[in-house]
């Protein structure tokens with residue numbers, strides 16, 4: 196039986212392991228937590244991500260290694276890659292985990308990104324205000340997620356406070372992008388350079404955390420083609436194997452890349468029920484050299500994240516067509532502890548099911564935000 200080693204044992208590893216079970220692929224997760232949430236469905240090897248002895252165990256037990264989050268140190272993974280295939284390649288991780296490297300890499304491929312500037316000294320903040328204008332965003336180069344490690348500069352007087360908050364951490368400044376909407380694109384590529392592309396997904400964030408995803412997003416052929424081209428260019432340039440997620444801003448009918456994630460992605464959770472082959476299954480297929488699966492959508496899907504605490508289960512389960520994904524994580528403010536999906540064959544049915552789901556999840560006010568997006572889907576297919 197094939198075994199895949201996963202560095203990291205969070206919900207992404209958990210959903211990979213669950214997809215693996217159906218394919219006859221076992222997963223083993225390396226995680227320092229006593230009981231990471233993937234441990235109920237995968238073998239758990241307890242150890243730090245850069246624990247060389249623990250990594251040796253992965254070499255013994257598994258035929259290929261992958262990772263479920265970005266902040267794994269590249270050094271130990273590169274070391275691991277001398278002894279077993281590590282997919283995606285550590286180079287992709289190195290690029291994605293440093294916002295400055297990431298922006299440089301993407302813009303060198305002639306793919307648009309927000310104008311940016313490295314922030315290493317106090318005076319760089321003034322230079323950023325001069326060049327990028329206000330407002331602009333300051334983000335730490337590394338370790339940010341769910342909007343953490345970011346500050347909005349609204350006026351020049353904010354520079355001191357942001358500089359103090361940074362405490363010398365290397366950062367970048369980014370021009371503020373007045374986007375029309377946020378989209379994401381998930382591509383899977385195998386070692387033979389075969390690709391499959393999931394449909395564009397529309398995402399709504401609240402306070403830097405993904406709130407819901409709607410898939411497929413309303414998009415014309417030109418936008419789809421632009422997305423497809425940039426996804427292939429990025430994946431090819433990284434010699435990528437596995438699932439690559441690309442976060443996008445849409446501006447005046449064109450796309451700009453916000454960031455890339457060298458892994459399965461929250462905005463692709465809808466693919467479990469909503470696509471013929473999920474992002475999790477396709478990642479495993481790619482890294483184990485199995486043929487890639489069909490990435491097309493089955494219909495329309497809404498994915499709603501469960502953040503902080505669970506809404507009442509009975510109300511959720513009473514919703515037609517609801518799928519509950521509980522990561523078995525303890526409740527904590529701002530923490531993603533599960534997600535919910537509803538699928539439908541028609542836009543009208545998706546509207547009904549989504550509205551009922553939002554109400555049951557205690558988020559009825561979100562309907563106002565979602566409704567126009569669902570409406571834009573009408574007449575698309």
Ligand SMILES: Nc1ncnc2c1ncn2[C@@H]1O[C@H](COP(=O)(O)OP(=O)(O)O)[C@@H](O)[C@H]1O
Pocket residue numbers: 309332339340341342343369370371372373374377400403442453454
């Ligand atoms: N340059 C920008 N202009 C406007 N909004 C932005 C910009 N960068 C990020 N955001 C908003 O903040 C969210 C989180 O930022 P992101 O860079 O994706 O960091 P994270 O790693 O936390 O996901 C984005 O999804 C978007 O809503």
Ligand SMILES: [Mg+2]
Pocket residue numbers: 442454
């Ligand atoms: Mg992001």
